[in-house]
Amino acid sequence: MNSRLARIGVMSAVLAIVLLPIYWLVSTSLKSNREITQEGTLYPHVPTLDNYIRLFTEKQFGAYLTNSLVVTFFSVAIALVAGAMGAYAIARFRLPFAMERKVGLFLLTLRIVPPVVILIPVYLLMLKLGLLDTWLGLIATYTAFNITFCVWMMESFFREIPVDLEEAAMVDGDSRFGAFRRITLPLAAPGLAATAIFAVLVTFNEFLFALALTATPRAMTMPRGTATLIGRIDTDWASMSAAGVIGALPIVFFALLVQRHLVRGLTMGAVK
Amino acid sequence: MAKGGTQSRKYRLQGAGLDLALPYLMLAPGLLIVLGVLVYPLWDGLRASTEAYRYGSVVANVGMQNYIKLWSDPQFLNALWVTVKFVALSVTFEAILGFALALFCLREFRGIRLLRTILIIPMVITPVVVAIVFRLIYASDAGMLTAISEWMGGGQVQILGSPVKAFFGLVVLDVWEWTPLMFLILLAGLQSLPHEPFEAARVDGAGNWRVFADLTFPMMRPVLAIAIVLRTIDAFGTFDQVFVLTRGGPGEATRLVSIYGYDTAFKFQQTGYAAALFVTIGLVVLALAFSAVRLLRRVDAS
Incomplete structure (x- = not known):
């Protein structure tokens, strides 16, 4: 009792x-x-509901939301495809000089380096390429971050899948890539989902690079747009709180929807 | 027969023709993007960190001057000290609270599902929004604390105007946001422990405290260490929450290294100096991570 x-x-x-x-x-x-x-x-x-209506009629939140969705979708999709292939190559092939292992370790090291370290050079790069304040600039940056994460996650998922199944498919006449696409990839689907979910979360919420790389509603994402409401002497609490709700709602809803995968993604790596 | 089997197996694994190039083709897209957007900037950052900038353009190569200057820059040293205090306090609280909560939830009971669902919310909410939430709690006019205080007959509550309170306000924010992650990792760790030693200890009549001190804690040490290392690395780079909550103020009370670096680069336009600052932070974090990994190996070996 x-x-x-x-x-x-x-x-x-x-x-x-x-x-x-x-x-x-x-x-x-x-x-x-x-x-x-x-x-x-x-x-x-x-x-x-005035505060919410004002966000969309006066404060461009429709544009921020569109930018966030586009940037998140493309950077996660590209990273998943490139990352899954890279992870598969690292998990399955034995290259000369243990090259695949070195590449894996290299990507893991890049993952440990805090993103702030390359904030300035990425800004300079995008400035040089004329990609400041564009979707493409953000997509390229986020894709690169997501790839290191995807490779690291997917590699362990691929290792768990027995090689025999692929071999059987190849004996039946499949090419190596065909076996990967038709046998291994579907088997790794839960892992792929967990990886994608986590990447979506991190990308949608990212602020620092969005702050440095975007300046107008043309490319500003939700967190970046929300921050424009802050910092004046007279704080517009009503708009700010409504922006907070709008900014958090999609991601909280999404997270609760995919809870089970999410918890696995969050705790993986820490617990073997 | 057996020999033929291994040979065909080897043939299949190594492949031939197009299959021979396949590993490289599969690695290429990811590597190219990473090389272009992460590695090149990393290298370029090293270059920038040895230059002096004025109004966004290079005026001179100053070698290691920027790095040397950092260690006699009182603002940087203060930012570093604030960051270390912030990380140490936050992560300690998160580890203790998360561990306690995980132990508490280890035995299945009704409502645990709900608890786990609710606990996901703080860590998935956009960090910028988390900071807005806490501004709305701390604000002296619109804040929840003020509203509650006035409702109980008190006056306005001031948090973000005072250096000490603002700093602890930031720690509370971080603990609110990240204790759930600690909890989830430690709970997964607890659930993966073998049952036998615990049953044996119970049979021997060991009490709760003995079981915890002699079994649970030692067995959980690796997971605990990894969780703490992950959180420490992450907390070291905290930026969004401070940017929105206090912008580093009042004074320099909550100015973490990331905020100082950002201001140095984008507000004061000292690009080279800021690049050196960020490279230094990167090295500190890498050193932290590697020494933690080595420490873990030693713990594992003994």
Whole structure:
């Protein structure tokens, strides 16, 4: 009985700590600026959707959302294809001078280097190529980051799949690549999904490079666009909180939808 | 027969003709993109870090001057100190809370699914939005703390205006956002431990504390270490949350190295100096990671 009470206590405490801040964000987004700063109400007394409407009519959030979706889709899709092939080559082939292992280690090292290290040179590169403030500039950057991650994740998934199945397919006349595409890839689908989900999450949420590489609604992503509302002396809390909800909603919804895969992606690598 | 078998197996694995080029063809697209967008910039960053810039263009090659200057730059040293404090405090709290919660959730009970689902939310929300959430909590006029305080008859609550409170406010944000990840990793680790030693200990009459100190903790040490290393590396590069929450202020109280580097590059246009700063941070993190890996190997070996 006592332990049951303790459980309920801990459960409620955790739920409150996680959910109260989110409640406050949503609740603020439904208030007018006057109600927020002058009345300090604990819940919206006069609920309004004006803040949300303003985001899309006056503050270009439609463009930010489009940019985010396009950039995330292409950088994850390209990275998945290139990353899966690379991971397969590293997992399966034995090249001269153990080249495949060296490439794998090299990509892993690149993954450990914090992204800030190349912030400035990537900015200079995009400046030189005229890719500042474009989709292509962001897509190229995010794709590269995602590839190192995809290769690292997918390699271990491919290793778990027995070689015999591919050999059987090749005995039956499939080419090596055909065996990869028709046998191994479908078997690795759950791993591919976990990898894709995690990449989508990280890419959609990325801020630092979006901050440095974009400057107008032409290419600004959601997090970058949201940050434009911040930093003035007089903070527009109403718009900011509505932007927070809009910015977080797609990704939270997506994460809850694919929860099971997500947890695997997050904890993989740490626990063998 | 057996010999023919191995030979055909070898033939199949090594391939012939187009199959011989296949590994390279499969590695090429990924490698090319990584070389162009990660490795070239990395190299170019090293070059930039030895140059002096004025208004965005190179004016002189200064060799290692930028690197040497860093260590007598009080603003950089302060940023480094703030970052180390921030990382150490946040990760310690996250490890303790996450471990406690994981131990607590190890025995299946009703509601654990809900708990796990809810705990995913903080770490998937866009970091920028997490910072907005905490600005809305801390703000002296629109904040949740102020609203609650006023509701209970108190006055305005000031957090982000005071250096000490703003710093701890940032630590609280990080703990809120990342304890769930610690929890999930440690829970997965706990669930993968073998059952036998625990049953044996129970049979021998060991109490909860003894089981934890003699079995659970030692067996969990590798997972715990990896989780802490991953979080430490990640926390070292924290940028988004600070940029939105405090922009490094008040004064320099929450100015992490990433923020200082960003301002140096984009606000003060000292591109070369900022590049040297970021390379230095990269080296620190790599050194951290490698020494952690070596430490882990030693723990494994003993």
